[in-house]
Every structure is written in C-alpha cells, then in structure tokens.
Amino acid sequence: MTKLTTRMQWQWMPTGIQGKSVAQPYFWVSCLREDHLWLSTKGRGGKKLTRRSRAMGNILGGGVAILDEAPVSKDPDCYCGYDGPGPWFTCKPDEQQQPRLAKKGIASRESCPPETFAALLKKAADLKGDKPAMKVERPVPAPNEDGTVPPALEDEKWMTWTWKSYYEDARRAGKGFIKLGLQKFESVSVWGFNAPEWMLSLQGATMAGGKLAGLYPTDTPETAGYKVAHSGAAVVVVEDRSKLDRLVDALNKRKDPKPLRVKAFVAYGFAPADDEKVEVQGDKKPVMSWAALMAMGDKESDAELDKRIADVSPLECAALVYTSGTTGEPKAVMLSHDAIIFTSSGVFEASVGPTHNFAVLPEQERFLSYLPLSHVAGLMVDMCCPMALTAKLPCWCTAYFARPYDLKMGAIKDRLCAARPTAFLGVPLVWEKIADKLRAIGAANSGLKQSIASWAKDLGLTQAKSSLLGGDGYTPVGFTLAETLILSKVKGALGMDQLKYAATGAAPIRVDTLEYFGSLGLSINEVYGMSESCGGATLSTQSAHLWGSCGFPVDGVEVKVFKVDATDINKKTECPRTPSLDDNHEDYQGEICFRGRQIMMGYLAQPDFGPEHVKSIEKKTAEAIDAEGWMHSGDKGMMTASGMLKITGRFKELIIGDGGENIAPVPIEDHIKASCDGINEVMMVGDKRKFNVALITLKAVGANGEVPGTDDLDAGAKRVNPDVTTISAALDDKVWIEAVTKAVTSANNNGKICPNNAFKVQKFMILPTNFSEEHGFLTPTKKLKRPIVEKAFIKQVDQMYASKETYVRYQA
Template sequence: MGCAASAQKVLAVAPVSTSTEDYFAYEGAGPWYTCKPEGLILPRLANSGAASARDCPPQTLQDLLKKAAEEKGDRPALKAEKPCPALQDSGPPPALPEAEWATWTYRQYYEDARKAAKAFVKLGFEQFDTVAIWGFNAPEWMLSALAAGFAGGKVGGLYPTDTPQTAAFKVVHSGASIVVLEDQAKLARLLPALAARQDPRPCKVRAFVAYGYEPAPGESVQIPGSNLQVPVLSWSAMMAAGSSEDDAIIDVRSKAVQPGHCAVLVYTSGTTGEPKAVMLSHDAMIFEAVAFVNITRSHVGLCGSAQQERILSYLPLSHVAGKMVDVCFPFVATASSPAWVTAYFARPYDLKAGGLKDRLNVARPTVFLGVPLVWEKIADRLRAVGATTTGVKKKLATWAKAQGLQHSKACLLGGDGLEPFGYGAANKVLKKVKRILGLHELKFAFTGAAPIRVDTLEYFGSLGININEVYGMSESCAACTISTDRAHLWGSCGFQLPGVEVKAFKVDAADMNKKEECPRAVSLEQIDEEFQGELCFRGRSIMMGYLAQPDLGAEHVQEVERKTADAIDAEGWLHSGDKGMITQTGMVKITGRYKELIIGEGGENIAPVPIEDHIKGWCDGINEVMLIGDKRKFNVALVTLKAVGANGETPGTDQLDAGAARVNPQVTTISQAMEDRFWIEQITLAVASANNNGKVCPNNAFKVQKFMILPTNFSEEQGFLTPTKKLKRPVVEKAFAKQIDMMYKSTSTYVRYEP
C-alpha cells in the first residue's frame, strides 16, 4: 500500500459535489427524528448521486446478507481461532495456522443467523425487541446481531469494559429480551446489578445465551423483580433449538422490517449521566457502507475486482466503528461489489498482551482501522526497534524513510504525486517493515474516534503507509467525512462523504436554529475565528434519534426527546459539538470541542488539543497531556509517561516503556522520572516549544505555565477514559483537584506530585 502512483491521481480539490440534486432536500419543518422503539424514518433519498435510490436502493441488512450468501455462498465470511489458545505467563501462544481457524462461509453465516433468530423467537423475542450482547468480538457476536434483525428487532451492544451497573442500565433501557454473554462472570455481575435497579417494571429478559462457556444443562436464573425463571443456554444448545423450528416465522418477521426501522443501538460513552442510545436504521448503515465501498473502490481499488479483501476485528463491536467496519461493511461490500470480504477475529487479550501483530500476520488485512492509540503503540514499537539498529542497516533505514516521507508529502492534496529518485529501492526496504507488521497488503488504512497527532501520520508516511482520517460520531453512523490516498491532508479529517452535507455554522447560543454558515478558509493554517464554527451534518446516514424506553416512565421519555431535539435542529442538521472549519478545497479540520474549550481569564477560547499534541510530539516519552485553565489566571498541565502495560484499558505499571525508556537510560520507572532533573528539563523544553509556537499558542493566554507528572497513566479502569479512549476531562480534573490546586499555589514550573 502507498499513496497515489502518479501526478494524475492526486487531486487538487476534494471530490465534493455542489449539486443540490445529490442531497436530500429536507423540505418542511420536521421534526427529523423519532425516539420510539418501533419508530420509522423513511430513507432520506437524493435525486441523484451516492444518496439516490439508483446508487443505493433502500434495503435491510438481512436482505444484503442473503444476497451475499446467494452470490458468494462458498466464500469465507468469518474466521476465528477456536478454541482460543489461553494466554500464558510467557505471553500469547503462537497464532494457529490459518488452515486451522474455524471458518463460516457466507452461506453458513446466513443460515446460522437465521437459526439463531428462530431460537430467539422461540425463547420469547418479540418484534422491536433488542438482543443485548456483552462480550469481546467473536463470530457469535455478529451472528447474534444479524439474528436480531431476522427476528424483527435490533441489536444493542455493551462494551466489554462496562461496569455491571452500566450493563444493567443498557439491558433494561434497550428493551432486551435476549442477552448474549461471553463468560460466566458477566452473568454473575449482571444479575445483582439488575436487582439493585428497582425499576418500575421487571426487565424483559427471557433468556441468557453464553458463547464463551458451557452453562450447566437445564440451568436457569430468576429475573429480578419477578418470579420468572429464565433459561441460561449454551450457544450450541440455542442453535440446536433454532434448527428444529420452522422458517415461516422468520420469513414473516423479516418481511415486516423496513429499511427505515432501527437495526442497531449504539450507546454513547458520555462523561456524566446515563449513556444515550443512538438509533441507527438499516438504511443509514447500508448507505454509509455503500458510500465507503464506492469511494474507496474508485480511489484506491478496494473491492474493485473479484478477489478477497480482509479485515481484522479487534475494536469493540459495541462502538459504531466496530459495527460499521467489522459487522456491516464485509457483507454489504460482498453483496454490492465484485469482491468478498473476510473478517478475522483477534483474541480477547491481544491488545493487552501485545499479540495483535500475530493476528495481523495471519489476516494480512487489506483494510485496517486503528484508533490513534493503536497507531501510536505500533509506532512506539517500531521506533524502539529502530533505536537498536546500527551501522549500515541504520543508514539504509534512515535513507528509505526519508524517501518515503518525501513521497508521502508529494501525495498530499494538491501535490504532484511524484516518486523521488531511488524510491523504488527505498520501497523494497519499507515493504520489509510492513511485512513484519502484517500490513504489507493494505489498500486502505484509516483512523478515527479521537484526534491523531500529525507527527504520527508523518511517521507512518515515511514507512509508505498512508493513514487516512475519518470523522463523525455515533449519531452520524460513524464517518461523515473521509480522506483517501488521492485526497488527504495531514491535520485534516477529510472531506464530506458523498451524499452527506457537512458545514461549519456560527450558532446562536440561545437558539440552535439560528445559525450562519462560516466562510471557507484558504488553507488549514488560516485559523481565524471567522472561519470557525460548529460542525454540523445531515443526510441519509444521520441517526433516527435517541431511544426513549417507555418502560422507564413518561419523565424519561420526555428527557430523551428533549436531548434529541437539542441534537437535531428544525432543518435536520445534527449538531456535533465540535468546533471546526472547512477550506475552499473542501477539507474539514477540527479545532476543538466546545465542551472542552478553556475560557481564559480574558475571555479567550483556548483549544487544548493542539497544545497537548505539540508537547507530546516534542517529547516521545510523554503518553498524555491534559491542559487545565478554564476561568483561571493561567494554564497548567497534567502529564503522564509511557509505561509498560498502559494500553488505555489499564493504567499499566511503574516501568517506563517505548520512547520513555530512551529519554534517560539511567531512569527506568515513572517514580524515578518524577525526581529526575533530565526528565524534568525535557518536559520543560517540550512545554516551552509549544508556548513559543504561534500556531498553537497565538498569545500568552494559551501558554502553559506549570506542569506535574502523574504516577500512573489514564485508563478506562480508573474511569478516566471512555471505551474509545477519549479523555474524560471533567472526571480527571475532579480526581486530581488537590494536585491542580498545588500547581496554582506553587511558584515552580515543575510541581512534584503529592497524593
């Protein structure tokens, strides 16, 4: 994989249509949403282009899985190591040879999803009910998700890291009548949490199904709040029950499902209050997937011929990106293109134990989505290897990466796309690196869910890996902007997905319906306030609304309807809460999040992320930086260092890792670094570099005056990160209130942490 091979393939302007015929008209006053479990949003069809019925006819997910099975039934759809080898003290066992991986063809995928649907109905699943799934990615996860639609309902995923209380809320709120669980511990934790809720009505659960362990024959549990005993079935027992049922009930249920009905609930991971359930229709998900397939096929050749494309499923399937890339994209692409897509599954412990590279080497993905944390971890490992290389190998690698970086820069939007002299030889060296990673057959690499540093993009560009950025939210069915190898800029999150409208508005603080479109900037560097506003989207992929559960009472329903009305205005625009701008060439840039903006003492709007990213990019040993300063005299920063085991889910150990281990080889732990003069000097220099950079700190109000090194990293386990690894800033600020006050009282630039 690389960027465009010739000058003709690099675009000067993003491929954004200006024809009103290519977008849904949004005529009338709305409302453009529903909050009802049985609600229906008719497909928002354009007269022409990507969002038209011609390019993407309204269908259901089950229609397309059936089509994939009919046309490419013998092709592999799902592959997993079964049983999954247990993690050893010495680390992950070697990957099984691909021939030994359990495989579902598309025909088996379709048939097993229908069997599961029949079993769900037999167990008490009703139309518009939900199948709630709590566990790590597995073929059974995807089969359950598709079975929900065949049975006339929807799927609602829980994050593997959800607390029992959060899981119980989602089970009740989603209206789940079937709960599919990975392991026995989850059931043991869920039942007391359900009992503790004391809801006005007993939850609707009629069966628990386990796919990661074998419940005892005839096992049952009592539903909290009722005398009802419900079965706890193994996956095999459930499938056997489905095999004996007549197909007629599934045929009737499936035909009753319309493209505008809800297919998926995606729970947002907010920092306060109960999570909201985003309702995504069949049509929204299919449109999103088809638009992605079409643009990547035309720009990079993905799914362009009758051959296998491959993904590795490892990010949470409960997240919108997991549902779109891992669940929806493979069979939609298989049904709507000449190619067939196979999903390979990572092991549950791969991210924690560093085993992802083994699965990558088997899967050899042609499409790979990595959140910034994953890309940065890969870069850390490669830099660590590079630091130990010496002599001729070191010189050769340095030369090859310089050639790769030069070519990557030439492939940015408006570039000439030309390869520098000697690039062919350099690329042979770079291909060896990509082969070690298992990324040597990549056609499309991308990132999303959180901001990624430009220096990370440049690093991979030097290796000949172009990481494209996508941007969106659960409410926009994942990506509403995309960049490709033909049209991308480092620092931009791409251009609007065909058929979707993206604009930046100055929005009235008192009335979201009063808004004025911002003028387009000449370039990404032109960040004057007049060009910046709230990024808003509308189109066929926008959510139906947030789910209101009638069983939780009228007050709950009213609150959810209010939150939905606060998100989608009278003209159908979904308000993102993100501050950003759009250039005259059609590229979108996020400059901050309104809720995260620091309001300086003089009223300045300070976006923390550019400052934080600059500091992290300057000092490779820093893991995270969090700026504080809202309504205070000046800004201070909490700093964490890269440590062994710090993977976002857990805070890791005291032992320094990757770039942090190389800052001062005499210092091996965070505890030592907190006392080390050289470490403190390096971070001080990184902060000074940001302060002296006019792009990130245009005046004194933006500058960082003091910093503190924390003894551990931020993690989900502590409640400091969301499941998509976004920083929960209010939670962190509250947890470290004492330490923050220490910085404001101190006269020193570096303030030593005290518990």
C-alpha cells in the same frame, strides 16, 4: 482551471469505474461523478486524454489521482432533500425513520436502494456462498506463563463460516430468539469480546424484527444493567460466567418503573449447566449455551421467521449504539437498516473503492475485528461493511477475529500478520503504540543499518508529502528501491504489506504520527463522524488527504460549519472557508454539522422508564438535530477553501481563559507530546482560572488504554534518560524534568497554537500512573474523560495553582 500535472508510471490494471479490462498498460484514474477527472493514456507513447468538465488531479503511480481540491459534488440533486418543517427525528422504538433519498448519485434510490440486513445477507450468501465470511481461532490459545503469546494458528485451522453458513446460522439464531420470546422492536443485548456470535446475534435479532444493543466489554455491571433495561432487551448474550454473574447482580439492584423484559440469557464463551436458571427480580430466567440456541432454532419452522423478515422495514432501527456517557447515563443512538447500509456501501463504492482499488475486483478483502463491536466503528467496519460489499460489489469480504487479550498484551501485530488485512481502522492509540515500538527498534540500530533505514524513511517522507492534496506527485530518485528493499519489509513485519486502505478515527491523532507512517510508505487516512452519523461524515483517501485534516464529506453527505446561536440551534450562519489548515482565525471556526441519509433516527426514549424519561430524551434529541435536519456534532472546526475539514476542538472541552479566550487544548497537548517521545498523555486544565496547567503521563510498559500499565518506562520513555527506568524515579530526575519542560516551552513558543499568554501552559505535573478505562478516565475508544480526570486529580491541580514552581512534584 485546476492544476494538472502527471507523474508517469506504467501498471497493468483495469480501468476502474469504467469497468473495462485492458490489454496493454494504461494510466488509470477513477471517475466517481461527471465533474471528476478520468484519464486514460493508451500504450507507452499514447496521447489520448479525456477530461470531463474540470480537470482535478495528477497521476500517481498505482492508479491514484492526487487532487487539488476535495472531490465533493456541487450538484444539489446528489444530496437528500429536507423539505417540510420536520422534526427530522423520532425517539420511539417502534417508529420508522423518515425516508431520505437524493435524486441522483450514491444517496439515490437507484444507486443504493433501501434494504434490510436480512435481504443483504441473503444476497451475499446467494452470490458468494462458498467464500469465507468469518474466521476465528477456536479454542483461543491461552497466554504462556511467561507472559508471551502463542503463535497464530495456520489459516486453514481457523474456525470458518462461509457466507452461506453465516446466513443459515443467522436464521437459526433468529428462530431461537423468537422461541425465547423476542418481540418486534425489542432488543438482543450482547456483552463480550468480538466473536462470530456477536455478528450472528445482530443478524438474528434483526431478522426477528428486533435490534441489537451492544455493551462494551469494559462496561461496569451497573452500566451494563442500565443498557439491558433501557434497550428493552428480551435476550442477553454473554461471553463468560463472570459477566453473567455481575450482570444479574446489577439487574437485581435496579428499581425501574416497569419489570425488565429479559426472558433468557445465552452464553457463547462457556457451557452452562443443563436447565440452568438465574433469578432476576424474583423470576427464574433460563441460561443456555449458544449451541443450545442453535439447536432450538433448528426445531422451529421457517414460517414465523420469514413472516417477520418480510415485516421489517429498512427505515426501522437495526442497532443501538450507546454513547460513552462521560457525564450521566449513556444515550442510545438509533440507527436504521438504511442508514447503516448506505454508509457501509457508499463510502467504499464511491470513494475508497475506486481510489484504492478496494472491493472492485473479484477477490478477497480482509478485515481484522478488534475494536469493540458495540462502538459505531466496530459495527460499521467489522459487521456491516463486509456484508454490504460482498452483496453489492465483485469482491467477497472476510472478518478475522483478534484474540480477547491481544490489545492488553500488545499482540495485535500477531493477528495482523495472520489476517494480512486489506483494510484496517486503528484508533490513534493503536497507531501510536505501533509507532513507538518501531521507533524503539530503529533507535537500537547503528552504523550502516541505521543509515540505510534513515535513507529509506527520508525518501518515504518526501514521497508522502508530495502526495498530499495539491502535491506535485513527485517521486524522489531511489524511492522505488527503498520501497523494495526496506519499506516493504517493515510493512510485511507489521502484517500491513497487503493493506489497501489504512484509516484512523474515533479520537484525534497527532500529525507527527501520520508523518512517521508516511515515511514508511504507509498512508493513514483520517476519517470523522460520530455514532449519530453511523460513524461516517468525512473521510480521506490517497487522492485527497492532508495531515491534520479529517478529510472531505462522504458522497451524498452534507457537511458545513456554522456559527450557532448559544440559545437556539436553529439560528445559525455558515462560516466562510479558511484559505488553509494553518489559518485558524476565529471567523472561520464554528460547529461542525452534517445531514443526510446516514443520520440517526434519534436517541431512544424507553417508554418503560416513564414519561419524564421520554420527555428528557426527546429534548436532548431536539438539541442535537435542528429544524432543517442538521446534526450538530458539538465539535468545533473549519472547512478549507479546497473542501477539507479540520477539527479544532470540542466545545465541551474548550478552556475559557481568564480574559474570555476560547482555548482548544488538543493542539497544544499534541505539540507537547510530539516534542518529547517519552510523554504518553497531556491534559490541560484552566477553565475559568487565571492560567493553564497540565497533567502529564509517561509511556509505561503495559499501558494500553484499557489498563494503566506498570511503573516501568517503555518505548521512547526509556531513551530520555537511560539511567532512569521507572516513572517513580523520573518524577525526581533532572533530565526528565528538563525534557518535559522543554516540550512545554516549545508549545508555548509556537504562535500558531499559542497566540498569546492565555493559551500557554504555566505549570505541569507528572503523574505516577497512566490514564485508563479501568480507572474510568478513558472511553472504550480511548478518548479522555476530561471532567472525570480533573475531578479525580483536583487536589493535585490545586497544588499546581498554589505553587510558585513550573514543575510541581506529584503528591498523593
């Protein structure tokens, strides 16, 4: 019997999944499946308790149940069948994904019938046509000369697409793409920052029987040129003149076996000259404005578009998501309409929605679009989730677009305050930057103000810890007052006072960052997946989350940890479950694998690139998806007895010690960063060497992952030694060197992450600048490109190994 405790707090609200309104206060717990707890207590002295099969949880104020184990179904009929020999993938752009449906549950045809984007968008337009779908500031206010950012426009002044106008413009774009020559199974590439035209390009391309192939705004021209050619793009949508010029130059330098398929360029951020053309590999290609594309679509009849829409299968590819390509050319992940829609709607319908009261009422839900739409997170959260939820649930969703310079200029908070999102996904770097600023503000307080803030945060942290999986739900005396007087004001200043679901993903996040936001009354839920799984494999909710765990499997998705044979991925044995997150014995650890309706079709093998390319991509896909349909993530991890997944490292990142030890660097690096607030990044080096060393960067003004920032110290770094204000000065400062040494020593002395000397960092060096996308050291989602960093700093690494000192001063 699972523990059941209650924390009584009255609230007026509907009874969630039961779908009934109440005329008196109720306790409320969502019921997702037959084996979950649902409970209602009538009146202020009511006694009614209903428990189905097994009771899991305790009542948390606000209608959330704190569970003692992950809410994962044990019914095999709730998962997709993988009967037959496979293969469970295709690499061909004109084939369909094999159907994957469960017999019941969210992954079944009954709960989530296979649909196309066009059908779903039409449904959203028919049901919520007058509701806002997209909002953007046009024209975007330019930054001030002093480096500040103009205030956000008032909401009514934002340019707005309703769901009806969104659908109508998508049709116009689709007809325009057809007129320009887009054929079925070809692509529309988009290169630029997030904008309504991005989403309209996705919808128009898929209506016309094609697919979207997004490029990262920070892609080099050579990478952009490769993606345009590899995706078979017939139309390329670009944001600005510079991108057009650089792309054309890169395309003209390519030597592909067959001619490019590009027939036209469309600009959404500038107005080309009338009848403008550019020469691409000897042919003149038209360049037109977005308005001209819309006008072209208006002149075309609907007959051909409707025919193409009817011809699209939900099992065909809707979008290509290119991997980061840390080594070699990026791979193109093919995601079908069905896989994307299942993931977009399933996550919120089954788990997030009922638990967080998200999308379950006829009211607006808001998203802030700022992560690259070419990344799987941007594709799913910004473009596809709003459409699926608006079409299938009582709510209507609105995507607000950030300004192109918001992240670079540290102005994302301004857009948060304008949009007041109800759901927000932040990569760890974004959350950590916000935390840095808040900590700096808190450190500047003194006296009574600081004491009150500390009191409120202490209560917030106590409440947050009691709300973790298996917690008792205890709310400390005074928390409600602290929330009303202090914590709510902090959240309001961040634009997060209406946030129902906060999440982090795409890269590891430090536990101390999660604890900090927990102290502010903000629960940040870790989610995990990869492009190959539509971004969604596991998630956390308020009812089931543990700091340091990336959550439990999404409904209808199987997630297991296997010991996999080094030479044959089809030979594997499931690992036993660990008793707790802290018990990381090697027996419990293996490769994280998942399968289900959300898994990719395969990596795209472009026939135009020749048979050797096709053969190579098919081999890479077969090395990722085994004969039983399991997608191998390349991540090392373990599953707890309570059903929560923990990532312990990435196999490609593991350091093999001199004695053969498998050393996961991330936990050690995170401990060092958490032990010194001035440290920005830590990268361990030591593979097949006698011991480990570390490259360390410090927090600097302007360092946002995209650019390295300045020499000036920022946030917590300014407090290490107030007399030292620059990185260059810190390199020779005794206080700084001692502070970093102490952080490294703290990690080395922690037996959980450094069980023996092979794991310890013996020497370190502080670099004079931060890692960034600009220098090629970070991916667009701010993950470290370790091989590239090590190669770039190999001289400095060798200096550390040659030195007798613990701290080795940087030398160019």
